[in-house]
Amino acid sequence: MKLLYQTHSPFARKVLVFLHEAGLAARVQVVHHETSPTRANPEVYAVNPLGKVPVLVRPEAPALFDSTVICEYADTLADEPGRLVPTAGEARWRVLRLDALAKGLCEAGIAVRWETERRPEPLRYAALRDGMAAKLVAGYDVLESEWQPQAPPVDLGSIAVATALSWIEFRGLPSFRTGRPHLTRWFDAFTQRASMRATPLSGQTHD
Numbered sequence: 001m002k003l004l005y006q007t008h009s010p011f012a013r014k015v016l017v018f019l020h021e022a023g024l025a026a027r028v029q030v031v032h033h034e035t036s037p038t039r040a041n042p043e044v045y046a047v048n049p050l051g052k053v054p055v056l057v058r059p060e061a062p063a064l065f066d067s068t069v070i071c072e073y074a075d076t077l078a079d080e081p082g083r084l085v086p087t088a089g090e091a092r093w094r095v096l097r098l099d100a101l102a103k104g105l106c107e108a109g110i111a112v113r114w115e116t117e118r119r120p121e122p123l124r125y126a127a128l129r130d131g132m133a134a135k136l137v138a139g140y141d142v143l144e145s146e147w148q149p150q151a152p153p154v155d156l157g158s159i160a161v162a163t164a165l166s167w168i169e170f171r172g173l174p175s176f177r178t179g180r181p182h183l184t185r186w187f188d189a190f191t192q193r194a195s196m197r198a199t200p201l202s203g204q205t206h207d
Contacts, residue, residue, distance in 0.1 A: 002029045003070075004044055004055040008203045010106045010167035011067040012054040017159050018071045020195035022078040028056075038207045068099055071156050084155045098157030101139055102164040108135040109164075109173045118207055136174050144180040151186040154193075162190045170201045 003019075005012045019025045035041035035051055045051045047063040056064040056073065064070050075085040086092040115129035143161065152158045165176055165187050177184045190196065 001027060001059070002031055002057040004033050004047065004053045004057065005030045006034065006053045006203075007032055008167075008170070008201055008205065009053055010163050010201075011052075011103075013167070013199050013201060014067045014102075014160050014163040015054045015056070015070050015074075016199045017163055017195045018084065018156065019074055020198055021154060021159065021193075022074055022084055024074055024077060025198075027077075034206050036205055036207050067160075068096075068103070068156070071159075075156075084159070086155070094152070095155050095157040098152065099160040101142065102157070102160035105136060105139045105164045106167060108132045108139070109168050109171060112136070112173055113171060118205065133174050136168070136176075140176040140180055140183065143176070144183045147182040147186055151182070158190065159195075162187060162196065166191065166196070167201060 003012075003015065005016065016025070016030065019028055033041050033044050033053055035044045035053060037051075040051050044053060044055065047057055048055045048065040050065065052065065054065070054067055054070055056070045058064065064073055072085055075081055075083075078084065081087075086095055109132075111132040112129055115124045115126070115132070165183075168174075168176065176187075
């Protein structure tokens with residue numbers, strides 16, 4: 001299999017960390033592709049009509065895209081299916097809820113970046129920037145409250161949160177650290193995992 005990847009994408013990194021945690025990283029060839037809404041990459045568009053990474057290209061089967069879909073598929077190939085993505089019950093909804101929250105944090109952060117860095121300055125919309133930054137703060141507060149007294153196990157949900165927060169720091173977005181000791185302590189420990197150390201973020205978006 002081949003993973004179309006971007007070294008500064010939180011969604012792509014989530015998949016790669018997941019593959020490491022699932023013991024599948026050696027089975028996947030990782031290929032970096034730059035792509036953005038303003039600089040389309042034809043190789044990415046050929047396998048994902050949305051032109052986004054990550055994309056998992058499978059031999060003799062349709063390519064899979066969206067980070068959660070790829071992780072769900074990868075979990076079925078792992079030696080312990082259901083360990084990182086529970087298949088039923090409240091445990092599954094907890095994991096998917098955390099994954100959705102992490103995805104929303106990334107999307108809010110991307111929107112903040114559009115209104116502070118990426119969009120031409122005369123076209124930036126401060127009210128949208130501030131509204132999206134408020135979503136980040138609200139998400140951090142929920143995570144802090146739910147991280148006590150005990151942080152979640154290593155699974156899709158915690159991987160998604162860790163890679164989202166790592167990207168937020170990488171991009172210099174509003175910090176989650178101030179006043180959130182449980183979340184901060186957990187994050188600092190999680191970033192020492194081999195899967196996180198093997199997949200550092202790097203590079204810049206090219207619009």
